[in-house]
Amino acid sequence: MIGFNEKDGVLHADNVPLTQLAEEFGTPLYVYSAGVIRAQYKALSDAMANALPKDRQPLLCYACKANSNLAVLSVLQKSGSGLEIVSEGELRRGLKAGFNPETIVSTGVGKQASEIKACLEAGIHQFNVESLPELFHIQRIAEGLDINARVVFRLNPDVTGGGHHKISTGRSRDKFGIGHDRVFEGFEIAKDMSHVEAVGLSMHIGSQVFTVETFKEAFEKLPALVKELRGAGHTIERLDIGGGFPIVYDDEKLLDLSAYAQWVNDIVVPLDTEIIMEPGRYMVGNAGVLLSEVLYIKETHERNFLIIDAAMNDLIRPTLYDAYHGIEAVENRDLEKVSYDVVGPVCETGDTFSTGRSLPLMNEGDLAVIKSTGAYGFCMASNYNTRPMPAEVLVDGDQYSLIKPRQSYEDLIDNDIVPDFL
Numbered sequence: 001m002i003g004f005n006e007k008d009g010v011l012h013a014d015n016v017p018l019t020q021l022a023e024e025f026g027t028p029l030y031v032y033s034a035g036v037i038r039a040q041y042k043a044l045s046d047a048m049a050n051a052l053p054k055d056r057q058p059l060l061c062y063a064c065k066a067n068s069n070l071a072v073l074s075v076l077q078k079s080g081s082g083l084e085i086v087s088e089g090e091l092r093r094g095l096k097a098g099f100n101p102e103t104i105v106s107t108g109v110g111k112q113a114s115e116i117k118a119c120l121e122a123g124i125h126q127f128n129v130e131s132l133p134e135l136f137h138i139q140r141i142a143e144g145l146d147i148n149a150r151v152v153f154r155l156n157p158d159v160t161g162g163g164h165h166k167i168s169t170g171r172s173r174d175k176f177g178i179g180h181d182r183v184f185e186g187f188e189i190a191k192d193m194s195h196v197e198a199v200g201l202s203m204h205i206g207s208q209v210f211t212v213e214t215f216k217e218a219f220e221k222l223p224a225l226v227k228e229l230r231g232a233g234h235t236i237e238r239l240d241i242g243g244g245f246p247i248v249y250d251d252e253k254l255l256d257l258s259a260y261a262q263w264v265n266d267i268v269v270p271l272d273t274e275i276i277m278e279p280g281r282y283m284v285g286n287a288g289v290l291l292s293e294v295l296y297i298k299e300t301h302e303r304n305f306l307i308i309d310a311a312m313n314d315l316i317r318p319t320l321y322d323a324y325h326g327i328e329a330v331e332n333r334d335l336e337k338v339s340y341d342v343v344g345p346v347c348e349t350g351d352t353f354s355t356g357r358s359l360p361l362m363n364e365g366d367l368a369v370i371k372s373t374g375a376y377g378f379c380m381a382s383n384y385n386t387r388p389m390p391a392e393v394l395v396d397g398d399q400y401s402l403i404k405p406r407q408s409y410e411d412l413i414d415n416d417i418v419p420d421f422l
């Protein structure tokens, strides 16, 4: 069995009881299922294999900002994935996890000189360029190193996609991508550059995109644009159509992957380019839970607070995006239901995972999981309130291993420096 299921009354990660993991590694603890990650990768690549010709399969570049633990990267690398990176740190992680640089694409509006240099030296597949100043920057650095940079221009299609305005990236008001006219200008400028080769276009419209229609709307101008650019003598041999594949947090109706794949086949395949995709959340989101222990049950006149040992520093999505995450008891799951506000120990009201959530009657010391936290969970955690970063564990069937120890108080505090002049 893979994933998070009840067995003998206890919630398990694959075949391992979560009670055992809490006992061994403590809480709060991120727990991931390798099997779920593999299954997600396979579901997306199978959908493409079924709809697209054999010789036109996309390069799936996992957007590792979602979860960049080396063990998670390793599962995806071994599944055949490429990588989308947004920093030198992610490049270093990717190379260490064994990704072939030829399958790595670099995105982001603020690529630093050191990052561009590191990407060029590693020999990555391409830079997805987000502005004309960045293009000049890449040329200058590439010339200095005498390494050719292959770039695609990220088009801003001016559409609204993505579940929350903070994660929508395709509107013209957003900082991402380059407008239609500027893309032409970019190709013209690149033509005269000695160390830049412009080879295509990219687009990423946002996260949690639920309908093929949203993708269609964003990409509908693509065939005409590709034709126009080719007509002007430019090379369009790569199209990177981004990420945004949604997962279930509550009761959302998911994107129909086969309809999406069919749309890619109908609209993108005829353009006769290499196809790249950048799925992040889809690969790992439902593959992880945040395991936490109940510290106190605090009853007031108005509410029942379930105070758990995980807090907004461990998982910021609920307070940052008003994001919904399912919460489940690990044991005694059949007890009568009680309405709880599930909160953490951090000293602000925003440290709330849910209000009025119906859960089986809980007691101090009981365990609960916050679900669908494999993506944008640990990687957005912080040390707020001088709380150590949580530990992470990967489960694979009957096996499990710590993949990141809980941060020690020494690591947390001892790097501060009190100057001599004080």
Ligand code: LLP
Pocket (backbone or CB within 6 Å): 063, 065, 066, 084, 107, 108, 167, 204, 206, 207, 208, 242, 243, 244, 245, 278, 279, 280, 281, 282, 317, 321, 375, 376
């Ligand atoms: N490609 C690019 C250029 C991106 O910026 C992103 C995500 C992805 C791919 C992957 O998108 P996905 O498939 O995961 O939707 N912290 C937020 C999500 C921020 C997404 C940023 N960019 C959250 O917790 O919902």
